[in-house]
Amino acid sequence: MNFPELKINEEKCIKCGMCVKDCIVHCLEQNEETKIPQFVKDKEYNCIKCQHCLAICPTGALSIWGKNPDDSLNLNEININSDEILxxxxxxxxxxxxxxxxxxxxxxxxxxxxxxxxxxxxxxxxxxxxxxxxxxxxxxxxxxxxxxxxxxxxxxxxxxxxxxxxxxxxxxxxxxxxxxxxxxxxxxxxxxxxxxxxxxxxxxxxxxxxxxxxxxxxxxxxxxxxxxxxxxxxxxxxxxxxxxxxxxxxxxxxQPDVKYSRSTQPEEQNIKSVPLKNIVRPMSVFDKIKRVITNLI
Ligand SMILES: Cc1cc2nc3c(=O)[nH]c(=O)nc-3n(C[C@H](O)[C@H](O)[C@H](O)COP(=O)(O)O)c2cc1C
Incomplete structure (x- = not known):
């Protein structure tokens, strides 16, 4: 589908406005009277197809770009184990x-x-x-x-x-x-x-x-x-x-032809928290230029 199409199941929509709030390009709004979400006039082509509106809808009432919310993975039904991922x-x-x-x-x-x-x-x-x-x-x-x-x-x-x-x-x-x-x-x-x-x-x-x-x-x-x-x-x-x-x-x-029996033990990374007491120090022009060049190369 090449054109932005928004369909709302009005029976399911609870008019919470979360789809509007989470739209990064502000192309959705709630209808003034019905509170049902709709495209802001002439803004539909700003849509970057991220489908956050479809993903955030608590009742699965919103379809965009022809995607049926029922075909999504239901995140309320899965449990991701962070220890296993680590x-x-x-x-x-x-x-x-x-x-x-x-x-x-x-x-x-x-x-x-x-x-x-x-x-x-x-x-x-x-x-x-x-x-x-x-x-x-x-x-x-x-x-x-x-x-x-x-x-x-x-x-x-x-x-x-x-x-x-x-x-x-x-x-x-x-x-x-x-x-x-x-x-x-x-x-x-x-x-x-x-x-x-x-x-x-x-x-x-x-x-x-x-x-x-x-x-x-x-x-x-x-x-x-x-x-x-x-x-x-x-x-x-x-x-x-x-x-x-x-x-x-x-x-x-x-398919590996090798099996590792244990993890490695890498050296600690350079990880530091930025303390609240830090102040914005005056920097010389030379230091500023050096910093920007270092960042850009
Ligand atoms: C960007 C990148 C390029 C790499 N290129 C090669 C490569 O050309 N040949 C190779 O045998 N290993 C390559 N490696 C693997 C590293 O050598 C490997 O990460 C390192 O030896 C540590 O082993 P580990 O990944 O099992 O922890 C590469 C790794 C990275 C991240």
């Missing part, structure tokens, strides 16, 4: 040993379908996910990348500029899959250049994917593949990244 976060590991086999369709579809629930700036929702869901396709990409990587990394100028990559070409030539870690699958996320949050949206999407995937398979963020996708356009073309989209990151996944 256990999942603690148990997540970068998996670098995989069974050389395709995942079953059921799990693959669950992984794909989850991606529409990840948040995007201004509710943009226009990311592109290239799924390699067949190990034979993955093997082709592995070969394409390895051939190009070895050629590039054998160049003496490249070796001088990036000395720490020297061992990679040798390892690939010795048959080690140092880029793709033997993974049978990957997802490459890309973003249109006009996305309001083009740096954040793809990484948020893959972070959600990572956590959900780790509840049933293994994953690893793949910086190496990401860099090779950035510099070898044939790879982007092969996985059909649309024109005008920028490759944002790569995640490998598949």
């Amino acid at each position: 256990d999942l976060i603690k148990s997540r590991r970068s998996v670098r040993m995989y069974k050389p086999e395709n995942l079953d369709n059921e799990r693959m579809n669950k992984l794909k379908n989850m991606l529409k629930y990840t948040p995007t700036g201004v509710n943009f929702h226009n990311l592109h996910f290239s799924f390699v869901d067949d190990i034979e396709v993955m093997d082709k990409i592995r070969n394409m990348t390895n051939t190009r990587a070895v050629k590039l990394l054998s160049n003496s100028l490249v070796q001088k500029m990036f000395p720490h990559f020297r061992g990679m070409a040798d390892a690939i030539q010795n048959g080690q899959d140092v880029i793709y870690r033997g993974a049978p699958h990957m997802v490459v996320v890309s973003v249109p250049l006009n996305a309001p949050c083009r740096r954040e949206d793809p990484i948020i999407a893959l972070s959600y994917f990572d956590m959900y995937a780790q509840s049933m398979v293994g994953t690893v963020w793949c910086g190496f593949a990401y860099y090779f996708f950035k510099i070898f356009p044939e790879l982007c073309d092969y996985v059909e990244i649309p024109d005008g989209y920028r490759v944002s990151y790569v995640m490998l996944f598949g």
